[in-house]
Amino acid sequence: MSRPIRDHEILSAVFAKMDVVAMTVALGSLCSLLFFLATAVLLVQTAPENYPVGEHLRDLSDYLPGYGVSWMGALIGACYGFLFGALAGFSAAVYWNLTHYFALGVMLISSAQLAD
């Protein structure tokens, strides 16, 4: 039989802070892999000769210099994917933690006022 879950364990889970470095690296790696695969999927598909493969995806090079729908482009895209994923992971983790601290601060102040 499983042991009972105490209230402070639930509160610990709710107010647990996100590991900023771990989230940055994890989301960066995932985005890198997805970006690489998004390009690779187009490259391995059979297409008629001289058919412009990945015409729309190639437009990303307007924002990401050096990117293209080629194997080299896929690698460069993976680097950009890591960069943007890491940025998103870092922002999400920091913002998540800050919002929790802020909410906790508000709660503590409210409870202190109620106690007075």
Add this chain to the structure above:
Amino acid sequence: MKAMNHDVDRVNLKLLKAAIRFNARILGLTAGTLAAAVIYVATQASMVKWGADSGGYLELLAIFFPGYSVSTTGAWVGAFWAFIYCGTGSWLSYRVYGKVLGTRISGLLLSPVSTMNPVLKPSTLRLHGVSLGVAIGSIAGLGLFGSTAWLVIRGTAGESVHAALFSNYIPGYSVSIIGGLWGAIELFGLVFLSCLLLATVYNRLVKMRHKTS
């Protein structure tokens, strides 16, 4: 009275539900604000780079963001809609995550014995891959189906060449109700796998960093 809030496993369900509601709101706020910032910056960057010729792909967002355009006012309108869509989606995701996770929540703490003072000495969050996959996967699938259905309802399914490009990544997808349903199922699978991977990498890194610190 307190005993009424505890189930057979002696879990304070009232507190657990309140905790899930609280975190769902926080996640909705976090994701909504970040999405709004991304749309605002992307619109402004597009205007700075291309001036009068800006628009292109970004302008397509007006299909889902009423009133949006690649302009200064449009950037605020886009930010508003991004906040609404992403905030609601994330809020819903966390509600599903909490529902699937349920009373296993305490098992996700880094240390087997959680901190006695969760406010001043918070534990480190771990992710439950399956719950995360079910939560984000279902919302993503629902989102794809909803978007496709909207294109069909407004009668522009045939002209939606960009949406049809999803079939490169989701075999069998088409801008139709059946295609949207099929796409939703496949997208659920893809997102589920991605979430499993994300949770695995994140949890391993957390474990490693905790060991070395």
